[in-house]
Amino acid sequence: xxxxxxxxxxxxxxxxxxxxxxxxxxxxxxxxxxxxxxxxxxxxxxxxxxxxxxxxxxxxxxxxxxxxxxxxxxxxxxxxxxxxxxxxxxxxxxxxxxxxxxxxxxxxxxxxxxxxxxxxxxxxxxxxxxxxxxxxxxxxxxxxxxxxxxxxxxxxxxxxxxxxxxxxxxxxxxxxxxxxxxxxxxxxxxxxxxxxxxxxxxxxxxxxxxxxxxxxxxxxxxxxxxxxxxxxxxxxxxxxxxxxxxxxxxxxxxxxxxxxxxxxxxxxxxxxxxxxxxxxxxxxxxxxxxxxxxxxxxxxxxxxxxxxxxxxxxxxxxxxxxxxxxxxxxxxxxxxxxxxxxxxxxxxxxxxxxxx
Amino acid sequence: xxxxxxxxxxxxxxxxxxxxxxxxxxxxxxxxxxxxxxxxxxxxxxxxxxxxxxxxxxxxxxxxxxxxxxxxxxxxxxxxxxxxxxxxxxxxxxxxxxxxxxxxxxxxxxxxxxxxxxxxxxxxxxxxxxxxxxxxxxxxxxxxxxxxxxxxxxxxxxxxxxxxxxxx
Numbered sequence: 001x002x003x004x005x006x007x008x009x010x011x012x013x014x015x016x017x018x019x020x021x022x023x024x025x026x027x028x029x030x031x032x033x034x035x036x037x038x039x040x041x042x043x044x045x046x047x048x049x050x051x052x053x054x055x056x057x058x059x060x061x062x063x064x065x066x067x068x069x070x071x072x073x074x075x076x077x078x079x080x081x082x083x084x085x086x087x088x089x090x091x092x093x094x095x096x097x098x099x100x101x102x103x104x105x106x107x108x109x110x111x112x113x114x115x116x117x118x119x120x121x122x123x124x125x126x127x128x129x130x131x132x133x134x135x136x137x138x139x140x141x142x143x144x145x146x147x148x149x150x151x152x153x154x155x156x157x158x159x160x161x162x163x164x165x166x167x168x169x170x171x172x173x174x175x176x177x178x179x180x181x182x183x184x185x186x187x188x189x190x191x192x193x194x195x196x197x198x199x200x201x202x203x204x205x206x207x208x209x210x211x212x213x214x215x216x217x218x219x220x221x222x223x224x225x226x227x228x229x230x231x232x233x234x235x236x237x238x239x240x241x242x243x244x245x246x247x248x249x250x251x252x253x254x255x256x257x258x259x260x261x262x263x264x265x266x267x268x269x270x271x272x273x274x275x276x277x278x279x280x281x282x283x284x285x286x287x288x289x290x291x292x293x294x295x296x297x298x299x300x301x302x303x304x305x306x307x308x309x310x311x312x313x314x315x316x317x318x319x320x321x322x323x324x325x326x327x328x329x330x331x332x333x334x335x336x337x338x339x340x341x342x343x344x345x346x347x348x349x350x351x352x353x354x355x356x
Numbered sequence: 357x358x359x360x361x362x363x364x365x366x367x368x369x370x371x372x373x374x375x376x377x378x379x380x381x382x383x384x385x386x387x388x389x390x391x392x393x394x395x396x397x398x399x400x401x402x403x404x405x406x407x408x409x410x411x412x413x414x415x416x417x418x419x420x421x422x423x424x425x426x427x428x429x430x431x432x433x434x435x436x437x438x439x440x441x442x443x444x445x446x447x448x449x450x451x452x453x454x455x456x457x458x459x460x461x462x463x464x465x466x467x468x469x470x471x472x473x474x475x476x477x478x479x480x481x482x483x484x485x486x487x488x489x490x491x492x493x494x495x496x497x498x499x500x501x502x503x504x505x506x507x508x509x510x511x512x513x514x515x516x517x518x519x520x521x522x523x524x
Contacts, residue, residue: 012359085389116481117408124412127420131392134427138385150431157424177483 023101023112032262036063039317046321073251081248082139089136090249090256096128097260100267105180106305107280109298118179119167122271123160126226129264130156133235133245136257140248148244151328152228152235158335159225159232165343166219169350170194170275173208183279190283195276207353211346216276218343220312223268225335227261230320234328269312273305280305364404371397388427395419409483 005015037052037060044051052059077083102112103121115121130153137149173194174182186193195216197208225232228244236244246257273279280301288296326334374393381387395418402411490498 013362016359082385085385115408116483117412120409120412120416120483124416124420127416127424128396130424131389131419131427134424134431135389138427138431146431150428153424153428157420160420 020102020112023106024098027106028098028101028259028263028266031266032259033063033067035262035265035313036066036258038314039320042314042317043321046318067255070251070255073254075252076248076250078141078248080141082141085135085139086248087253089132089139090253090260092132092135093129094132094256094260094263096126096130096132097264097267099125099128100271101263103179104267104270105183105274105279107298107301110302111180114178114180116176116178118177119171119182119271119275120177122179122267123164123167126156126264127160129260136249137245140245142248144241144243145245145247148235148241148247151241152245155228155232155235155331156226158332159222159339162218162222162335162339162343163226165340165347166215166222167275169215169343169347172347172351173198173200173354179274179279183274183281186278187281188285190278193276193278193281193283204353204356207356208350211349211353212276214342214346215350216272218339218346219275220272220315222335222339223272224316224319225331227264227268227316229265229316231323231326232331233320233325234331237325265313265316266309269316270305270309272312273308277308279308360404363400367397367400367404369397370394371401384430385427388423388430391426392419392423395423406480407482409481409486 005018006012008015040062041051041059043049052062055061055065077086100122103115103118105111113121133152133156134149137145137147137152140146170182171177174185176182176185185199190196192199195209195212197205197212200208228235235241236246241247246254249257282300282304286297286300288294288300371394374390374397377390378387378394381390395414399411399414399419402408402414
């Protein structure tokens with residue numbers, strides 16, 4: 001994509017900026033618009049309500065109205081807050097969640113970087129989000145914010161371990177850290193997806209399937225905890241902490257936190273889809289191949305990728321409005337006493353099977 | 357001046373400026389957060405040098421691990437954040453002599469070294485090579501380090517547990 005823009009503009013720096021900003025404007029912003037509305041509609045459906053109905057046909061423009069409202073809001077900085085860090089924190093949080101999109105393969109034709117450290121980069125760069133959240137919580141000079149930030153950081157760094165272990169087991173099986181290559185291995189039909197044992201054949205594939213499903217469940221639960229979604233939303237538990245680390249934020253800064261949260265939701269869903277469900281690969285061949293139209297394939301791949309990502313975002317919403325919130329001690333027990341040991345055993349078993 | 361030069365100078369500026377803030381700031385939280393940007397700038401330098409794996413390790417270990425732990429410690433000890441770090445000047449003369457000697461040595465090394473310039477190549481990925489070297493040639497050292505880390509982990513856990521039982 002960078003090369004195309006370079007041909008078009010002829011300026012290295014300009015084309016670098018454009019290709020870096022592309023996922024934001026082409027994907028994250030429209031996604032956030034749709035996802036916020038979807039969240040409200042899904043929650044309304046689950047609680048037997050109607051949800052937003054007033055703005056636009058069937059309430060479809062509700063999010064647009066909300067964003068216009070947020071634009072106009074006064075930017076309040078509490079007088080005892082640490083102004084520099086208070087203003088820097090939302091940028092840091094958003095930078096962390098946006099940087100993840102650099103390594104996500106949207107389709108065969110569009111991926112930010114083909115770097116060989118792809119998935120490792122994703123795991124590492126999300127730690128910027130933790131630093132940003134701690135910064136926001138501390139700079140607000142508010143006990144709810146600080147408690148929310150500390151809870152959130154503890155939760156994210158704890159749940160990074162099972163995530164990393166499951167990712168490690170997949171990397172061990174595939175022999176690559178590159179997300180594009182990982183996707184290419186799951187090509188052609190859906191039984192080549194890693195949830196069904198990947199491109200392995202025979203007895204190895206059959207043995208792998210149950211452990212892959214266990215790995216997928218562990219990964220999904222821990223990514224859910226990493227993006228602070230219910231049932232793991234104790235950092236912003238309304239009944240205890242008002243709104244957690246962004247209690248003091250208003251207007252655009254709050255909107256940036258919100259955008260970062262939704263960008264994160266899609267990013268982790270995309271990672272789950274890429275690792276276990278074939279990423280941008282179609283579950284059965286492509287229309288482009290059928291009709292012999294080359295340029296149709298990347299578009300189809302982008303479509304499949306979006307559908308898979310959105311499906312996992314929908315599951316996140318589904319869980320949010322179905323399950324109650326965990327207590328802090330339950331959360332930590334679940335991570336350290338159940339998920340990490342299971343992930344370790346799973347890793348060892350997958351390692352043994354891959355040697356057969 | 358091409359794109360990579362500009363990126364290099366941006367990362368260099370981030371590293372140096374935030375490093376200076378880390379050392380001079382009297383507020384411990386500011387120092388900790390500017391350390392974050394120093395680590396990040398160094399990681400950027402590694403990428404420009406073609407060491408992609410090392411740069412990611414830099415981020416995951418220093419930013420994601422050590423720095424978060426440091427911030428956690430600072431934030432949980434309430435009295436540290438509200439007071440300034442006490443800094444003054446004592447032993448000025450010995451300090452000046454030491455710093456001058458060290459700076460002179462560094463500058464003379466920088467001037468005397470014959471810098472070789474080679475045309476830039478697209479660096480190859482290092483992750484695979486690094487992995488095979490670590491697990492083939494240096495496998496004993498690698499395993500010993502793993503055991504050492506495990507011992508440290510168990511030691512830390514047992515120390516933490518013992519103090520808890522005593523207070524009960």
